[in-house]
Amino acid sequence: MRLSRTTRVVLLTALVVGLVVIWFPLLLVLLNSFNADTTFGWPPSALTLEWWARVATNQGALNALWTSVQAGLAATVIALVLGTMAAFALQRYRFFGRDTVSLLIILPIALPGIVTGIALNNAFRTILGINLGLFTAIVAHATFCIVVVFNNVVARLRRLGGNLQEASMDLGASGFTTFRLVTFPMLRSALLAGGLLAFALSFDEIIVTTFTLGTGLETLPIWILNNLFRPNQTPVVNVVAAILILVSTVPVYLAQRLSGDTASGGRL
Amino acid sequence: MTAGRSTSAFLNRTPRLRLGLLLSAPMLWLGLAYLGALAALFITAFWHADSFTGKVITDWSLDNFETLVTDSVYRTITFRTIAIAAGVTVIDAIIAFPMAFYMAKIASPRARRILVIAVLTPLWASYLVKAYSWRTMLSGNGVLHWMLDPIGLDTPGYGLTATVITLSYLWLPFMILPIYAGLERLPDSLVDASGDLGARPARTFRSVVLPLTFPAIVAGSIFTFSLTLGDYITVKIVGGTSQMLGNVVYDNIGAANNLPFAATVATVPVVIMLLYLAAVRRTGALENL
Numbered sequence: 001m002r003l004s005r006t007t008r009v010v011l012l013t014a015l016v017v018g019l020v021v022i023w024f025p026l027l028l029v030l031l032n033s034f035n036a037d038t039t040f041g042w043p044p045s046a047l048t049l050e051w052w053a054r055v056a057t058n059q060g061a062l063n064a065l066w067t068s069v070q071a072g073l074a075a076t077v078i079a080l081v082l083g084t085m086a087a088f089a090l091q092r093y094r095f096f097g098r099d100t101v102s103l104l105i106i107l108p109i110a111l112p113g114i115v116t117g118i119a120l121n122n123a124f125r126t127i128l129g130i131n132l133g134l135f136t137a138i139v140a141h142a143t144f145c146i147v148v149v150f151n152n153v154v155a156r157l158r159r160l161g162g163n164l165q166e167a168s169m170d171l172g173a174s175g176f177t178t179f180r181l182v183t184f185p186m187l188r189s190a191l192l193a194g195g196l197l198a199f200a201l202s203f204d205e206i207i208v209t210t211f212t213l214g215t216g217l218e219t220l221p222i223w224i225l226n227n228l229f230r231p232n233q234t235p236v237v238n239v240v241a242a243i244l245i246l247v248s249t250v251p252v253y254l255a256q257r258l259s260g261d262t263a264s265g266g267r268l
Numbered sequence: 269m270t271a272g273r274s275t276s277a278f279l280n281r282t283p284r285l286r287l288g289l290l291l292s293a294p295m296l297w298l299g300l301a302y303l304g305a306l307a308a309l310f311i312t313a314f315w316h317a318d319s320f321t322g323k324v325i326t327d328w329s330l331d332n333f334e335t336l337v338t339d340s341v342y343r344t345i346t347f348r349t350i351a352i353a354a355g356v357t358v359i360d361a362i363i364a365f366p367m368a369f370y371m372a373k374i375a376s377p378r379a380r381r382i383l384v385i386a387v388l389t390p391l392w393a394s395y396l397v398k399a400y401s402w403r404t405m406l407s408g409n410g411v412l413h414w415m416l417d418p419i420g421l422d423t424p425g426y427g428l429t430a431t432v433i434t435l436s437y438l439w440l441p442f443m444i445l446p447i448y449a450g451l452e453r454l455p456d457s458l459v460d461a462s463g464d465l466g467a468r469p470a471r472t473f474r475s476v477v478l479p480l481t482f483p484a485i486v487a488g489s490i491f492t493f494s495l496t497l498g499d500y501i502t503v504k505i506v507g508g509t510s511q512m513l514g515n516v517v518y519d520n521i522g523a524a525n526n527l528p529f530a531a532t533v534a535t536v537p538v539v540i541m542l543l544y545l546a547a548v549r550r551t552g553a554l555e556n557l
Contacts, residue, residue, distance in 0.1 A: 001373050001456040007469055008374060014366035015383075022390050022440065025401035028411065032404065042411040082294045089290040093283070101291070104298050111541075112498020114514050115306070115534050118521055122312060122531070123305035126324065143302055146294065174276035197392070204394040206501060211521070221396045228400060228505065241397040252392040256385050 026245050033242040038235055051235040061240055064223035071134060071209075071219060072202040075141035079198045080191060082142070083149025090150075091157040108144040113207030116144065121211040133214035140212040141205060145198035152194035152255075153187060160186055193258040196251035204248050220244060313531035322525030332532035342516065346536060349513045352432055353496035357443075357489045359436045364443040364488065371444075372451035384448070391441040399502045402434040406506060426508040434506050435496050442491035450484025451477075486548045493544060497537035513537060 003011075036046035055061050090102055108116055120140050124130045164186070168178040206221040213219065218226065224240055227233040279286050314328050336342050371383045390398075403426075405411050412423040424430055454477065462472040500514025513536055520530035 001459055002463060003374070004469070011366050011370040011374060014363075015370040018363060018367040018440075018444075019383075019386055021437070022387065025398055025405060025437070026390055026393055028405065029397060029401045042409065042414040082297055085290045086294040089287055089294070093287045093290075095287060101295070104303070105294070108298070108302060110494065111306075112494060112514070112534075112537050114498045114500060114517050115309070115538060116302075118517065118527075118530055118534060119305040119309040120302075121521070122309050122527060123301070126312075126527075127305075127308055139301075143297065146298065169280070175280050176276050200392050204392070204396070206394075206396050207498075221394060224396055224400065225501070228403075237400070241394070241400055244394040244397050248392050248394055249389050252389050253385065256388065 026249075029238060029241045029245060033235075033239045035235075035238075038231075051239045055236055055239045055243075058236055060218070060227075061220070061223055061236060064218040064220045064240075065243075067134065067213075067217055068203055068219040068221075071137050071141055071213075072199045074138040075145050075202045076195050076198045078138070078142035079145035079149045080195055083146045083194065083198075084153050084187075084191065086146065087150050087153035087157060091154050092162070105147050105150050109147050113205075114211075116140070117208040117211030120208070124212065131214065132212060134217060137209055137213040137217075137219070140208050141202040144205070144208065145202055148197045148201055149191070149194035152190045152197070156187055156190035189258045193255035196255040196258075200248040200251045200255075204244065309531050310535060312528050313535055315528045317526040317528050322527075324527055332529050335529070336532055336536070342533070345511055345513060345516060348428075348510070349497060349537075350540065352428070352435065352512065353493045355432050356435045356439060356496050357492040359432070360440050360443040360492050361447075361485055361489065363436070364440060364447050365485070368444050368447035368451055372448050372454075373456070384445075387441050387444050387448075395438060396501065398438055399434055399505045402430070402437065403505050406430050406433075426506050428507065428510050430506040430508075431503050431510060431512075434502050435499065438502065439492040439495050442495070443485075443488035446484045446487040446491075447481060450481040450487075454480050483551045486551050490541075490545070490548070494537070494541050497540060 031044070033051060034047045034049065035044040036048040036050075037044060086101070086105055090098060117140070120136070120143070121132070124132060124136050130136060164182055165178055168182045169175070173181065203219075204221060206219075206225065209219055209222060210225075213222065220240060221244070224237055224244075227237050279289075312324065313332060314330070315324055315326050316329065316331060317324055367387075371380055371387075375383055406423050406426065407413075408423070408425070410423060416422055424433070458476055458480070459472055462476045463469075467475065498514055500512060500518050503510055503512045503515060513533060517530045517533045520526045520533065
C-alpha cells in the first residue's frame with residue numbers, strides 16, 4: 001500500500017507507544033518484586049531478593065498456589081475431553097441446531113463473569129445442595145475453559161480435512177486404531193496448545209472463582225485480592241503477582257508457537 | 269479386540285449415533301448444567317429474600333425490578349456503568365485503530381506474526397495483576413507521579429478517571445485483534461484506488477477504510493462493553509469509593525445476603541448486552557467475532 005512517509009512514521013509511533021503502554025505495567029510488576037521500598041515508590045531506591053525468599057515460606061501463598069494448580073489441572077483435563085468431543089461433533093457433522101451449540105460453547109466466556117459466577121453459586125448451593133469447595137470451583141473453571149480447547153481443536157481439524165482418516169479406514173484400520181495412530185498424533189500439538197491456554201485461563205480467573213470456591217480456600221488471584229489492602233503484605237503480593245505473570249504468559253507464548261492456527265483469533 | 273473392532277464398525281455405520289455420543293457429554297455439561305444454572309438464576313430474580321434470615325422466599329413478584337428502576341441510587345449506578353463502558357470503548361477504538369493498521373498493512377509478514385503475539389500475550393496475564401499494577405502506578409508516589417510531576421501534572425489518583433484508564437488498558441487487546449483481522453481483509457487496492465482518484469488520506473480513511481472496517485470495530489466494542497458492564501474488581505482496586513453494577517451484585521450476594529436482588533441486578537448487564545447485540549447485528553459485526 002502506498003502511504004506517505006509522515007503517515008507511516010505517525011502510525012509506527014502509535015504502535016510503539018501502544019505496545020510500551022501494554023507491556024510497561026507487566027514489566028513494572030516484575031521489577032517491583034525486587035524493589036526494596038515497601039511502598040513501591042518510584043524510582044526504586046534499592047533492589048532486593050528478600051521478598052522472593054519470603055514468599056517461599058509464606059504458608060498462605062503456598063497453599064493458594066497448590067489450590068490453583070489443582071483447580072487448573074483438573075479443569076484443563078475436563079476441558080480437554082469435552083472441548084475435543086464438541087470440536088469433532090461440530091467440525092465433522094452438519095446437524096440441526098449446530099449454530100446454537102457453538103453459541104452455547106462460547107456463552108460462559110461471553111457473559112460477564114459475575115453472571116456465570118452467581119448462576120453457578122446459586123445452582124450449587126440452593127438447587128443441588130452441594131457445599132462450595134474445590135470441586136465446585138473446578139466445575140466452574142472447566143465450564144469456561146471448554147471454549148479454549150474447542151477453538152484450538154476446531155482450527156486444527158479444519159486444516160486437516162478428513163482424507164487421512166478415510167485412507168486409514170480404507171486400509172482396514174478400525175475407528176479406534178485410526179484415532180490412535182492417525183488422528184490423535186496430528187491433533188497432539190493443538191491439544192497441548194489448548195490445554196496450556198485453558199490452564200493459564202483457569203490459573204488467572206478470579207470473578208467466577210470468588211463465587212464458586214469454598215470458604216477457607218484461596219487460589220492465587222484470590223489470595224492477592226485478600227492481601228492487596230494489607231500494607232505489610234504488599235511486597236509478597238508483588239512477588240505473587242510477578243509469578244502469575246510468568247505462569248500465565250509463558251504457556252501462552254508456547255501455545256502460540258505450537259499451534260500456529262490460534263494466532264489470528266482473539267481470546268475466544 | 270474383536271469386541272472393540274465390532275463396536276468401532278458399528279459406530280462407523282451409524283454416524284448419527286457417533287454424533288450423539290460426541291455431543292452427549294459437552295451438552296450435558298453446558299446445555300443442562302450451565303444453561304440450567306442461568307435459567308434458575310433469572311427465576312430467582314422474581315423471588316425475594318427474608319430480610320432477617322436472608323433465606324430465599326419463593327413467591328413471585330416484580331418488587332426487585334421495581335426497586336431497581338425507582339431507586340435513584342441504582343439508576344445512578346446503572347447510568348454511570350454504561351457511561352464508563354461507552355468511554356472505555358471509544359478510548360480503546362481510538363488507540364487500537366492506528367496500532368492495528370500498522371500491524372495489518374505496513375508491517376512485514378514476519379513482523380506481523382511477532383506483533384500479534386506481542387499484543388495477545390499480555391491479554392492472558394492475570395487481570396487482577398494488571399489492575400493491581402495500575403494501582404501501584406497511580407498511587408501518590410508511583411511511577412505516573414514521577415513521570416508527570418516534571419511537566420506540572422499529577423496522577424489522577426483513585427477514582428472514576430483511574431477506573432476508566434485501567435479498564436481501557438485491560439480491554440485494549442480485545443479491541444486491537446478484531447480490528448487487525450478486519451483490516452487484514454481490506455484489500456490494499458481499494459485504498460490505492462481512492463488515492464489515485466485524488467482523495468487525501470483523511471478522505472480515504474473516512475470514505476473507504478472506516479466504513480469497511482466498521483463491523484470489526486463494533487465486534488471489538490462488544491468485548492469492551494460487555495467486560496466493563498460486569499466488572500467489579502477494577503473499580504474496587506483503583507476506583508476509590510465509586511461503585512458499578514458489579515459491586516451492587518457482589519454486595520448483595522455477600523454482605524446483604526440478598527440473592528434474589530443480586531440476580532435482578534445481574535439481569536441489567538445481560539439485557540443491555542442483548543439490546544446492544546440486537547442493535548449491531550445489522551452491521552455484520554457478529555461475523556467478525
